[in-house]
Every structure is written in structure tokens, then in C-alpha cells.
Amino acid sequence: QKEVEQDPGPLSVPEGAIVSLNCTYSNSAFQYFMWYRQYSRKGPELLMYTYSSGNKEDGRFTAQVDKSSKYISLFIRDSQPSDSATYLCAMSVGSNYKLTFGKGTLLTVNP
Amino acid sequence: DTAVSQTPKYLVTQMGNDKSIKCEQNLGHDTMYWYKQDSKKFLKIMFSYNNKELIINETVPNRFSPKSPDKAHLNLHINSLELGDSAVYFCASSQGLQGGYGYTFGSGTRLTVV
Helix, strand or coil, rough: CCEECCCCCCCCCCCCEEEEEEEEEEECCCCEEEEEEECCCCCEEEEEEEEEEEEEEECCEEEECCCCCCEEEEEEECCHHHHHHEEEEEEEEECCCCCHHHHHHHHHECC | CCEEEEECCEECCHHHHEEEEEECCCEEEEEEEEEEECCCCCCEEEEEEEEEEEEECCCCCCCEEEEEEEEEEEEECCCCCCHHHCCEEEEEEECCCCCCCEEECCCCCEEEEE
């Protein structure tokens, strides 16, 4: 079983839709959870990071962590065509520097 | 003013050649990384340096040799290139000893071995 599982999609939604992106993980030592957005032919950029279980909101984005279920989510409200990108979840144990990434979900928001 | 810059952006070379990729960050971070992203977009760590000291060395063929002359620079030299080395190589940096702060990535070097 891979340490981090993420549905690669692709996911296609109309503009204005609520998008839900998810990852599951198997390593209970993971403490830090991140979401990165990667536009085509660009490097990943950090979107959200969380430390504990619960929700964290930033504008149209909400990151949710459920450590008991080993499940993290990213919600995008009022999705825009500019949100079209690959979204990668990432996590780390915290005591080292290594991030373990999911495979990424390709999202297309259609105008 | 680019935070993490990599050169070159594109590299096409023949099998068996030796090539280098350079990375520089101007964020004052003390930790730098090389990640490889394969054709299926999967990002996997290769190396990490903290204050010029190698701290992560994943299972990478020893044809790959990183070098950090100072904490703002991390280069990657690849000997005897193989077809399977074709990928996008990302440099990244972070501050602090904990991965939880996230990385700042460069825009990548797209390596094609023919």
C-alpha cells in the first residue's frame, strides 16, 4: 500500500461548483499536511498547510484533516477557470524534512 | 525576482552524456531539495541539504550526485544519462528543520534523454 493515495482524476466541473479533493494515508506518524497547486509546466506552489485535525479556511479554500480516519480534503468554493491545475496533497512526519506527495488530481473548471 | 531559480529550463541530451542542473534560492532558507517528477506527475524526493550538509539521500542511482557549495545553491550532476532519467527535476527550499512549513519550488528542469 502506498503511503499516500490520491485519486488522479481527471475531474471536470462547471464554473461556480464546489470541488472536493481527497487523499488518504497509511503512516500515522504524519503530522503536517499540505496542499499544493501545480499549473501546467510550472513548479508546485503551496496553497494550504495544516498541523492538527480540523478545518482551516483561506478565502475560497478549506483544508480538512481527519487524523483518526487518515484522510485529508481540500474544498474549493465558487470554483473559477483559473483554478484549473493539478492539486497535490503532501505530508510529513515533521521531525525530518521529507515531504511525501500524492500523485495529484487534475482539475478542470469549465467557464 | 525569482525565489528559487533553476537552470536550464529544458535539457535535451543523448544517452551516456553527463549533465548538470543548477539551483539557487534567494529566500534565505537553510534547506534545499531535489525532487523528480515522472511522466505521471508523481513527485519523489531525491536529496536534501541543510546548511550544505546532506541529510536525505533516497534510493537514487549513484550516477546522481548533488553538490551544495553554500546554503543558497544546490546543483545536481548526472553521469551516464539513461532514457529512464527523462523527467522534470524540481529544486525546492524551506526554512527550518520541519517539513511542515512547506517548500518553495523552482519552475523545474525538463530533462529529455534521447
